[in-house]
Amino acid sequence: MAMNYGGWAGKVLWVNLTTSEIWTEPTEKYLDYLGGSGIGYKILWDHHVDGQLGTDPENVIVYSIGPLTGSGVICSGRMTVTSRSPATPGHLITDGHVGGHIGPEFKYAGYDALAVIGKANSPVWIRIEDDKVSIESATAIWGKGTFDSNAELTKLMGQDAQVFSIGQAGENLVPMSGFMTPGGHAAGGHGAVMGSKNLKGVGVHGTGTCTIKASRDEMRALDDHILGIIGSNNNNVVPSTPQSWAEYYSSGSRWKARDEIKWGAADEPVELGEVAWNERNRIGYRCSMAEMYVGVEYTNKWLKRMGGCHACPIRCYCEMKVPELKSRFKFKSEYITNTCGGFIWGNYLMPTTAGTEQYALTATAGAYLRDDYGIFSGYGLTHHIFKDMKTADLFKHLLSAEEFADVPWEQWDNNEPEFLVDLYKRVAFPDSYPHENALGRMMGDPVSYIDIWKLDGTNPAIDNWNIYAESNVHLFNRSMRHALHHASECASQVGTLINVIFNRDPMCHSHINVVNGGLPYDILAEVCAEKFGEGAFDPVKWYTPINQGKVNFAKWCVVKNVLHDSLTICNWVFPLIISPDKEKNYRGDSSIEAQMYSLVTGDKVTEEELDIMAERTVQLHRAFTALEMNSNDLRRDHDVLSDWVYDIDPDKNFGDQGTIKMDRDDIQKALGMFYEAWGWDSETGIPTRATLEKFGLGYAADKLAAKGLLPG
Amino acid sequence: MQDLVKYIRLFSQHGKLVTLPQVAAVIGLEEEPEDEDVVGQYVQLILAPEYADICMRKSADEHYFFSRKHIVDSYANRWLAIRRGEVLPTLVQQIREASCQHNAVVDESILNYKPYALDSEGREALREQLAADPECCDIAYAKTAQGEGYFYSTRGLNAGYAKVLANYDPNEWSC
């Protein structure tokens, strides 16, 4: 592929923090992998060392974007970070994703990726201003939270720059840590990788552009087409209350705009009213979903406006002004911006009730603290673990008497959000306590603490409490010890299979953007049957045995997810196979990504051709998982679910109405069918040589063969 | 009629269908629009693509207009039926459609919203009517764990599964 395409910047920037060397290499050698996750996985594969830890200096961390990033096509503002992650067993490779404006800025500075290797002698940050790249001292900001650090980096580089940094959790090598950009955008799982390199942050300022091959009119026509079929966040295509412009509504929809909701903290409060799907100049009001986190009353008091990523009309980030953050908690700022989990995790941990003041304060104060310390929660996993263990009163058996007496349990019992002020400090500063601080360490490293505390049902001191049997903990993949993220509770085996193959929670919304779209079941089932085969989508809590339609659906979701993380566009909205337009019979268009790619790069591809490029990265990921785990049987070593998935609702059977219970034999059969759909060995789930070679990954087959891991 | 289109659209934005005399009265037109050939005028109007969103429905001998940019057919039909006093059959039809076609219950809270827009007395009266009407014996009413009322038709859903659907929160496990 010659490098005269639009979209890509053309260079990958390398920084070696041990030697202070800085160099570039052409992106061209990575073009078959598109960008984003694809570049990340390829670079990591090329630098693989057996048994390496994420915190080893020679582990590479890659921040990467794709051909669409910064192009201005809708929702093209995201960036992927790929590296070995200390938050997984064995520090396996994972990728995280961050929105905002940092990704596009890399493009404008002339880079498709930044790869960092080595370890600096003292704290540093990387300063990128177009071709001028330097390693700067970060001594002045080491020890500070992400809010102050990002502010300082922005001050040094100027307001046009985009920056990100780790907080104290990453500095202190807490496995459950990440980095933050201003505006509440975060990527989790690699904060400690940065901390281990003494890399506090990165600042980027670019004065270049993203070359686009298509004409302005062609790009405009594509925008118009997308704006005619796009929904709200998670592609919810109906409003959350009955409204005259919509045939259907769904109370769970993230299309919240209506008469009762306002941006009450705006300088001039904004009354939203209803926002019909065809009001294109008011799409930015459509989402306004703060009530999911703080309730309607506090939305109307605290929501200042909605924010979001580059080129996104949906705006899912709630920018809130919460005076209590300063007056009650004595935080430096009364502003907090985030979305979804960023606000929700605190209430997973506390015994709060939705709609109350404590709930709203827990959401916002918790978000502030986690963001500032740079704490990652593994899709809420650590918070569920805490609450379940606290409710079962287990900590008194696991903490030393000194430590137990040091924890302000009464604040939790009394539902005071101040408990989080104490707890998150324990997580971010694990070594700053006169006692072992096992509680903070567990919240920062649950993967290790499952073994240390024997939480697998083998510790008589806690009555053989078994984390894998507890549905409330949400630990889904038993081998990877990661949380569910739209798994068996959603779309039955489809969600299950999606949650099986990654090394962390999958962050895949391809299925959610269909099945939670808000349309009635019969319409969604029809759309899924047309696209994937009969029976692809089950009714709520009423599951049928595995079938080929479900396998096709799950595979399609994973491919689209990786496609989005490679191009990069937002998987919290795309793909758009449903739309709010009744005239279109609520159908969307799954070829949008191919249309975007063709117009921006000038490389005309079909949807199928583009999907094959994304699948190449999935295949590489799977081969990589086998390699890193040194496993010749991923069914046995990787794709294992927690017991609760099968044992929940003991009075019901799989397939009964009203349960999300799965069946052990059915899931084993589903895995076999899933493996076959990918071209993997149907027993071991490892890609065959024929499959790897079909995707141009013969080198991966050779490596697996050399280790005795290739099937057959 | 073209002069009235922007007002029809404005009313539609607020969920209201209107007759031409109603629009004329609201905007203070001195002359009432001719009602003799309203159908002919309407057909003439929508021949122009810029007015293709304007829809007409006849109800109780009156011609009502709305813009499909702001109002969908199902809403318009319910709005007109409720205006004709057919609240109960409108709700019953909606419940049966939900249960038998869409695998869904109907939240009682829809009655707070247009086109029903009932207060608590109106809602209670409607529930009593439903319970007393032998034609509606398939319509059941129950409450969620949070105490929110919901309706379903036993022609499409059994009580157990209706309860599952009514208590389902798509964000319960993952957000």
Ligand code: SF4
């Ligand atoms: S929907 Fe949210 S996460 Fe996605 S691009 Fe828009 S603002 Fe960013």
